[in-house]
Structure formats: structure tokens, C-alpha cells
Amino acid sequence: MSSVIKDHHEAIRDAVRRFAENEIAPVAEHLWQAEEFPYAAWKQAGELGFIGLPYPEAHGGGGGDWLGFTIVLEEIARVDCAVAVSIMANSTIASLLNSFGTEEQKRRFLRPILEGTQVGCIALTEPGAGSDSANIQTRAALRDGNWVITGSKTFISNSGTDITGPVVIAAVTGTRPDGRKEISNFIVPTGTPGFTSGRKLHKIGWRGSSTHELFFDECVLTPDHLLGQVGSGLKQTLAQISTGRILIGALGLGILQASLERSIAYMKERRAFGKALTEFQALQFKIADMATHGHAARLMLYDAAARKDAGERFDREASMGKLFATEKAMEAAHQAVQIHGGNGIMIEYPVSRAFGDAKVLEIVEGTSEIQRMIIARELLR
Template sequence: MVDFYLDDEYRELSETVRDFADNVVAPVSRRHDEEHSFPYEIVAQMGEMGLFGLPFPEEYGGMGGDYFALALALEQLGRVDQSVAITLEAGVSLGAMPVFRFGTDAQKEKWLPDLAAGRALAGFGLTEPEAGSDAGGTKTTARLDGREWVINGAKEFITNSGTDITKFVTVTAVTGTSGTPERKEISTIIVPSGTPGFRAEKPYNKVGWNASDTHPLSFREARVPEENLLGERGRGYANFLSILDEGRIAIAALATGAAQGCVDLSVKYAKERSAFGTNIGKYQAIQFKIARMQARAHTARLSYYDAAARMLAGKPFKTEAAIAKMVAGEAAMDNARDATQVFGGYGFINEFTVARHYRDSKILEVGEGTTEVQLMLIARQLGL
């Protein structure tokens, strides 16, 4: 029997995070967006709530929950502030999850407790100037010199990589060849912050997600111990692809929240704004626009619920995650555009949340796999 109703535990979590988003996050979102400042105080409070530890076992300081619990939290945060939501998503999915999935016992014991408590953040360095969707084009290298990896190269668009509480980044690097000289052996290596030769460069001046932390990274003869290899040598690219599959569910949840946030704001505004002697919500043109927005948000939610259910049941979910990510990302962007239209001139003013959603939502069709990559994955599953 298919059942997408939330049980009491999930519902209570969702309501708790919704209250936190509305009463704690939303009041400071505009300031952080305008100042391009990282919301350390919000991150600390999310850590105290256990949000960074939701899908991790209690033995590592986690909450003993699951990935769907994380997705529910991301949806509620995404309604009001995508920067805060992506900080949590990347902190868990890209920062801590690779260590949990592929790390040694020693690596888990060293890094996970602080990550799960929100006392520390970590980034994942995959994308490079010439290797984005084509991650197999990685040019960053790591060679063994005695008992140390020596890393050289550059990464781009790395979230949570340069904050005051960033403890490390995990980077993909070419560590040799696999079978033939043309086939790269790609591994993942933990590089702690402060490592000589490793630098988080000047943060980007972005269109949106202004309160999230995003940097290019450079590595020049950066040395780390051999035991900082994360997972099996040569399995770095494959392991990261599995992390991306999970992460697409999380991004879909965030995008669903953004889509729903635009609906909620538009409904409220349509009931308050008058034109030609009546509230604009009485006009069918506005009603139909908002109705379509709600349909998109609802469809996006069902998509990520389905992908998460398959994942937790141990069933294949790669295609469903790609569908959810694509559907939700497009819903967020489409709803942000329509919400801006509902608000008229006010929708073009940054002090209104819909304007921030309009700027923020475009990256949801690009980051962690573009819409075109999702279509490619879906078509491949169809045998095309």
C-alpha cells in the first residue's frame, strides 16, 4: 500500500523546523542576503536542534534518523531561506555523508561528531574549471610521496569550504591510471583546513544564495597523510556519484520548499493587494496562476517523497532521484517567476522574499547536476 502521509515523528519534526524557519530564520534572512554574510548564529542553532545529525547514528553524535527526515527539514527551511537550507544540505550530504558512507572507523570517530553537531562544516571538492557535469575530466592530481599525498590542482563552486568552522574538504583527484594511460584512476582525499598549500580563494559574488559560503579552491603541493584517503583508492568518482544520487533527493526537497514558499507568499499577497476595487485574488487570472504554482509544488513533493521511500526501502532510486531533482528545480524556478508576476513591481524589489527566491532558484536547475544531466540519466534508464 502506498502511503505518503507523514507519521507523528516526521510530522512533529517538520512542524518544529517550520516554526524555527518562520520565527528564527526568516527575520534575519534579508540582512544576511544584503550583507552577503554567513549566518553563523543560525547554523549554531540548527546544530543545537540536531538538524546536522538527523541521518547519522547516535554513536557519532547523530539523531539516529534517516535521509527523509533531513529532506523534510530542508523543505521547511527552503520556504524562507535557500541559503540556510543549502548550508544544511551541503553540510550533511556533501560534507559529512561521504565520511559516514566510505570512511574508516578512525575517520568517522575523528570527524563525524563535530559535523553531526553543527560545530563544524565540510565541503566536497568535485567541480573544476574544466570538469563540471563531466566530472571524469578531473585534472587535480594527488601523488604519493612516502607516506603523504601531494595534491595539485583547483576546484570551483565549493559550498561550505571557507567558513570559520570549515574543518576540511574532501577532494577528488587523479591518483594514477586504471588499466590504460587514458583511463584515470580517481580517488577522494580529505584535506583539513589550514593545510599548507591549500587555500580557499576569494568567495564568489553570486546572483543568489548570497548567505551561503562558496569558494574556488587551490592546491599547490598540499601535503596530507596517506591515511586521509577516503574510501578505496580508485573508487572516488563512483563513490561520489552515489553521494550525488542521495543529494538529489535533498536538493529536490529544498526546491519543493522554495516552490511552496512562493505559493504561500502569493496567496497572502493576493488576499491583501487591491486593484480596481477588489483583492487581486478575486481575479481568475491570478487564481489560475497561483493554482498552477500549487500544482507544481505538490508534484515536486510527491516526486521527492517517492525517491526517498525507494531509497529507504533499499530499492533502486537513481532515476526517481533524477526525476525529483528536475521536477522540483523547475517548479521552484517557475513558481519564483510567477510569484514575481503576482507581486508586480514589488516582486522586483529585493526587500520582498519573492525577489530573493527569483534570484536563488535558478541554481536549483544547475547545481548538483543540471536539468540536462537529469534528462540524460532518465533517458539512459529508458534504454535510449
């Protein structure tokens, strides 16, 4: 760990932790109850440079590394996972724009979402195309020199807010020589005629993260809204997905750490059967497991992020980190609720809110089952 963590990483951790505890923690319960996007926290995070940390300064980023950004998400998720996932989802579209966008597309669409004046989202998932991303039904056809998009998306994070800006969507643009669908990515600005947000979706976790259905009804885009080359959409998305798995893992790590800290604090202040909860061995074992799993998850995720920063392959390590951190976060959140007893199921207590957040992490960016398939495939290659 000491070989990859530098002084500037610890400075980032200290700064983000202060921000999260001072600015997010006091409003976390309200965001959960109201299912309200964290506008104030988003603006502040942008001004402090947390949102765009690993991206080039030339485009509004912080010029930092991915290990530092992993720490940012870990520390924010430690306080409120919904705020952290909004930053993570924004980073997914930022990575696509940064890697494949033209200079004009970066100026117009990337800079605002890195500086925090807008929030971006990626629209890949459809009712019949989640982990099976090749089954996309939304279509884009050339008509009179423009692209016309028809279809729908669902479970789209960061959609439908007052500051939602560019949406990168995947659409079928033809058929490949092998008979499979040709998929391309397009940048759709909010307000484009034919593009509308549908109903708000209500989740068991991430309630402060805005999630909607999206609809495209003869939505017309000029050619400069195509991201990269025609037919490169799936390849573009897959090139970024392992990075997303590190970042989702970081959210799990934040929940794991918070579950440990909240459980210890509660055990120190509560008594049962005439003695402090800290004296019950069964509860001692629970926090020992949380601490062990947190340490292991941190080593795995920081290693994957450091590999990415070094330009090394990290796909397998990202899947391992995501799988382990999110499953152990779910276990830790469950045990934290158990330790808190009746209070643990009250939304006034953060452990109850973290329980729902942790479950979502086992689903997004590839389910636990998908991660096991990826890891096994790498091992058996």
C-alpha cells in the same frame, strides 16, 4: 502520501518550521545583503539535531531517516534557501565520510559537522570539470609515503567560513587499465599547509551560502587522509549523488511552497482597479498551478526518499524529482515576482530573493539536461 508520512515526520516538520520562521526569517534579508554565512542558525540547527538527522547517533547524528531530512530541507528552504543548501552541502561530505570513512576519520571529521560545530564541504568541481566530473585535473602523488596534492577547485559551497572544517576533494592519482583517469578522494582539514581559499564568489542566489575557489599548492597529507581505497573516488561520489538530487529537489519544493504562500498572502492584501487581486482569474490560475506542481513534486520527492530508506533503487526517481521540483520552483518563483508587481523586484520582499535561489537549483547536482539524459537512459536500457 499517508503511507510514508508518519507522526514523527509531522513532528519534525512542525519543529523545523518554528525554527525557520523564528530564527532564520528575521535575518534572511541581512544574510542576503551581506552575503554572510548563517553562523547563528547553523549552530542552532546543530543543537536541535537537524543537521545530522539521518546519520548514526554513534557519530553525532540523530538516527533518523532520509524522508525526515528531506522535510527538514524543504521547510528551511521555504524560508531561506541559502541556509538549507549549507546543510545540504554539509550532508554530501557527511554521506561520504559515513559510508567510506574509517572509525578514526568519523570521530575526527564526521562528528563535528553533524553536531554543527564545524561545516564540511566537498570539492569536486573545477573550471573544466562540472557535470563532466571525469575531467578532473587536480592531482595527488605519493612522495616519501605522503600524498602531495596540486590543483584547484571552484564553486565550492561552505568553503572559506570561520568554521569550515574538513573538505573532501577528488584528485587524479594515476591511470586505470582502460586508460581513463584514476580518481581518489582525500580529506583535507582547513589549515593544512598548501591549502588556501581563494576569492569569494558572488552568486545570483544562495547569497548567504559561502562559496569560494580553493587552491592546493604542494599540499601534503599523511596516508590516513585518503578516503577509502585508491581509485575509488568517482565510484564513491556517484554512490551519493542520487541522494543529493533528492535533497536539492527538496530545496526546490521549499521555494515552490513559499512562492505559493507568499503569493496568496499578497493577493489577499492588495487591490488594483478597485478590487482585490484575489478576484483576478489570471492570478488565480497562477496559484492553482503552483499548488498543483507543489503537490506533484512533494509526492515524487517523498517517494524517492522513502525508496532510499527502504533500501530500494531510487536513482531514476531522484532524477525525476530533482528535475521536476527545481524547474517548477523556477516557474513558481517567476510567477510570484509577477504577482507582486513592482514590489516583486525589491530585495525587501522574499520572492525576489527566492527567484535567484531557484535558478541555481536548475544547475547544481546535475543540470536539468543531465537529469533528462539519466531518465532517458534508464527508460531505454
